[in-house]
Amino acid sequence: MIHIDQYAYANRLRAVHPGEKLAFAAITAGICLASPSLIGQLAILMTMAAATVAIVGIPWRFYLKLMLVPAAFLLAGIVTVAVSFSSQPDPGLHGIDLWGFAVGIRDRDFVVASSLVARSLGTVSCLYFLSLSTPMVEIIGVLKRCRVPAVLVELMTIIYRFIFVLMETTRQIHTAQVSRLGYHSLSASYRDLGQLTSCLFHRSMLKSQMLFVTLSSRCYSGEIRVLEPRRRLSLRRGLLIGGIDAVLLAVALATRGWQRW
Amino acid sequence: MSRKLLGALGWFGLVALLSPGQAYAMHIMEGFLPAPHAILWAIVTLPFLVAGLRSIQNTVKEAPHLKMLLGLAGAFVFVLSALKLPSVTGSCSHPTGVGLGTILFRPAAMSVLGIIVLFFQAVLLAHGGLTTLGANTFSMAVVGPFVSYGLYKGSCRLGAPLAVAVFLAAALGDLATYVTTSAQLALAFPAQTGGFWESFVKFNAIFAVTQVPLAIGEGLLTVVVFNLLSVYSRGELRDLSIPVREVRA
């Protein structure tokens, strides 16, 4: 079900130090978020998309589909930002007259909305670069090294592991229900989904008790310490990341005044 | 200019056609908030997260099994939020898990579980974002749970039937989350003439289409679930110290 997770474990940058990938994604996202220039944001989007498809090795069809995941939110969001209503005729409002209301887009809002699209998609491309190239376990490892509280890291480790266990449980319960004509009407659907959820809750709690027993038998006493995989930091890649981000930053700064249309 | 408008509308139409017809709980997407807003909401959320972590840390000392319990609880909330709610219209929406999670595990724990679940949703499902994690945590894992819990406790105290209390907690918890998100968006993008309020009304209106049915659906589901739990999982509910009473849906 979670394809992103599968790519995170099987891609060409798998052996690269997670800190490098996280830094690249974070710095670029930072530039994108702070960038005053639409061109700069589009440049980031293109760079990250190219890096993810060509270097990380993600099939472009899958990448495009992934780009459409936030489309519904983006669409609703920018329509809300761009479209204005006015009860009086308004020369600044380019649009149509609807039952005495002027409905349309103002010049400034159009600029805001279009840069919003570029900024959002640019930052999304940074997130995707990270999530498609770096396994969650290694991302959590970097967070640990960044002094994120131990309890939070331990909970993340357990939650990530058991998401997959519980999804499999859910799939089994759902199959069992459907094979006995579950979900055949709206009211049945609510009843059956309720059954599934309460069953899942019950099993989750049982699992947590069992997990406590099994970890106690391995001498658990309140703290979870684990090994992190050894990955080598590369100066060359570090310089490359610095170089790319410097260029992107330069593009953003150089094109800041171009939004006059 | 009107040609530009037509072009824009055509583009919106195209996107609408291509977009998967799924309504998740309203998470602000990656990169949508300007940097100052993203940072501000992260700072606002921090104290709640710290308080939640403190309360967990203190309890873990006496009850080391709590870590496993919360871990499974977090995974449960994540999987719950990936289920599809049955809907009349045929569109597909997902519960938030805020109401049920809060009643079962308390608001303090939910703030911690919430941020982890939102983090995983952003990275694993491309749903929500990391730069908007602070804002989304505030609406989903702070405001939502506190409203849910307040309503649940309040209605129980006023003697309302448990089914009503559970429905209100789940449905209005969802609505509170969505109204908070609208406010966050309106603060970031105030309208040129009407300012914050005009923008707030616009965001509420446009997202109501998906969020109001979702809130009602999730309210109903939570009542069904709670009813079943109070019959079949009395033991667990007692351990989580929830009054075990039969719910009449």
Add this chain to the structure above:
Amino acid sequence: MVGPILEVVDVHFAYPDGTQALAGMSLTIERGSKVVFLGPNGAGKTTLFLQLNGILRPSQGVVRFDGNDLRYDRRSLMELRKNVGIVFQDPDSQIFSASVLQDISFGPFNLGMSEEEVRGRVQGALAAVGIESIADRPTHFLSLGQKKRVAIAGVLAMEPQVIIFDEPTSSLDPKTAKQLLILLDDISRDGKTVVISTHDVDIAYSWADRVYVLESGRVADAGTPQEIFLDEAMLERVDLTQPWIVDVWRELRDNGYLPPNALLPRTKSALLALIRSRLCHSFRITDLVSERAAINERG
């Protein structure tokens, strides 16, 4: 070193819901032996294992490790759990991390080892169970057999003296189950005491040094596999079947194909060898005749 490593003396235990899981159980596990526990679900196998590892505490009676009564303070429990490891039936309740490396390193870190030592232990355990090649894969992409191996490595890395396996072959396909039994033999050959529970009488018969049959929280019978599986009355009483080797051997013997004093073989290959030697014996005369004929022809 021989002698008992674990002793259970008249242990009683009831769960909070009132289920009497152990009702005066007594048994002894010899150091370095291979012990199998048989018995229906609810006979008390898992409860017994949790007693041996100090997770549960007897309400009456004592458990001894290495001749000493168990104590239930934190330090004593750590020492006990370091020496008595349990591999549980469902690896999805035991593996807590998506990373194989992380999961295996959990136990050694709890023993207070340094990171370098832990790394060594993890590598050793990975090699011992033969999963170095999947160490990089997340646990949610592994097959059940692979997950069982990860769970075993997590216990082996603590280098316990006794390893208890709760139904190690359940829900495994025959090939994977067979490979797992070979792994258990390897572990036993390293000098560890290996204890397993199973419903499979064939495995119990061929693999064990000593078999315990449990029934409603007590030991119904104990002995060598031969002693246990020749006691038909007892087997019938506890609803156990005979291993097929015993079945075939008895059939052959009772019908005169084997001499009445033929020894009961432990394994399939021993049984086949026995049959073959009998076949040779009965055909020896004809063999000689045809051999003579061949020589004559050549001459």
